[in-house]
Amino acid sequence: MILIGQFDSPFTRRVAITMRLYGIPFEHAPWSVFGDADRIRAYNPLLRVPTLVLEDGTALVDSQAILDHLDGLVEPERRLLPAGGLVRAEAMRICAVAGGVGDKAVALFYELRLHEAPSAFYVERCQRQIRDGLAWLEAAYATRPGPFWSDDRMSQPDITAVSILRHLGEAHPDLGRLEAHPRLAALAARLEATEVFREITQPFIAPSS
Numbered sequence: 001m002i003l004i005g006q007f008d009s010p011f012t013r014r015v016a017i018t019m020r021l022y023g024i025p026f027e028h029a030p031w032s033v034f035g036d037a038d039r040i041r042a043y044n045p046l047l048r049v050p051t052l053v054l055e056d057g058t059a060l061v062d063s064q065a066i067l068d069h070l071d072g073l074v075e076p077e078r079r080l081l082p083a084g085g086l087v088r089a090e091a092m093r094i095c096a097v098a099g100g101v102g103d104k105a106v107a108l109f110y111e112l113r114l115h116e117a118p119s120a121f122y123v124e125r126c127q128r129q130i131r132d133g134l135a136w137l138e139a140a141y142a143t144r145p146g147p148f149w150s151d152d153r154m155s156q157p158d159i160t161a162v163s164i165l166r167h168l169g170e171a172h173p174d175l176g177r178l179e180a181h182p183r184l185a186a187l188a189a190r191l192e193a194t195e196v197f198r199e200i201t202q203p204f205i206a207p208s209s
Contacts, residue, residue, distance in 0.1 A: 001026045004040060005049025007202035008170070010102045010163035011063040012050040016200045017159050018067060022074050026052075034207045064095070067156065080156040087150070094140060094149055094157035101133035102164040109171050113206065130168070130175050137161060138181040147190070154191070162191045170204035 003019070003026045005012030019026050031039055033047050043059040044051040052060045052069070060066045071079045081095075082088040108126040111118045141149065141161075149157035165188045169176030178185035191197050 001055065002029050002053040003027070004029045004031050004043060004051040004053065006030045006032060006205065007200055008167065008204045009049050010160075010167040011099070013166075013200055013202075014156075014159050014163040015050045015052065015063055015066050015070075017163070017196050018070055018080060018156070020196050020200060021080065021154075022070060022078065024070065024073060030202075032205075032207060064099070080154070080159065082150070091150060091155065091157050094137070095160045097133055097136055097140075098157070098161040098164045101130055101137070102167060104129045104133070105164070105168045105171055105175070109206075127175060130172070134178075134181055134184065138184050141183045141187065148187075158187065158191060162188045162197070166192065166201075167204065171206075 001019075001024070003012065003016055005015075007013045007016060007030070016026070016028070029039075031049070033040060033049055037047055040047055040049070040051065043053055044061045046061060048061060050063050050066060052066045054060065054069075060069055067081070071081055076083055081091050104126045108123065108130070111122055111126065146152045148154055149161070161184070165176065165178070165184060169178075178188070192201075
């Protein structure tokens with residue numbers, strides 16, 4: 001398999017970390033959606049990362065779709081997302097809110113960087129969505145009895161949330177400060193110190209138009 005995308009993308013990073021934890025080998029193509037657009041377009045007409053190219057040449061083009069595929073390659077007891085039921089729905093809800101914060105962080109960065117006159121309304125809207133999303137995640141995590149979202153082991157909500165927090169802190173330092181969210185800060189510090197998070201990492205590289 002070939003994983004396309006740089007690890008400063010939180011969505012590419014969460015896929016790569018998942019593959020490492022599953023022991024699934026992959027070739028990494030650290031292509032930029034700006035600098036390597038033509039190469040990415042050959043696999044993904046949307047010019048988005050991550051893109052995972054399977055052995056038969058099929059390209060999966062959304063991180064959640066990629067994670068769903070990867071879960072199907074390992075034994076049920078090893079999956080980082082529950083197979084079904086309310087526990088899966090709750091895990092997916094956490095991933096969706098964390099991923100939404102990441103989406104808004106990307107949108108805000110492009111709005112501020114690529115427009116000569118950014119929309120004040122849109123900037124404030126994105127900032128509010130990010131702040132509200134972080135507050136929601138902090139409150140949700142506070143209800144967990146253990147050190148992780150689901151139980152006593154790392155799962156996909158942890159991986160997704162921490163990948164998003166790292167990106168947010170680097171792309172938008174003012175918004176990414178976690179003083180008001182001590183539980184999220186502790187989770188991020190704990191996971192970022194693990195071997196797999198230290199291996200799958202890359203400082204944020206601001207794209208150029």
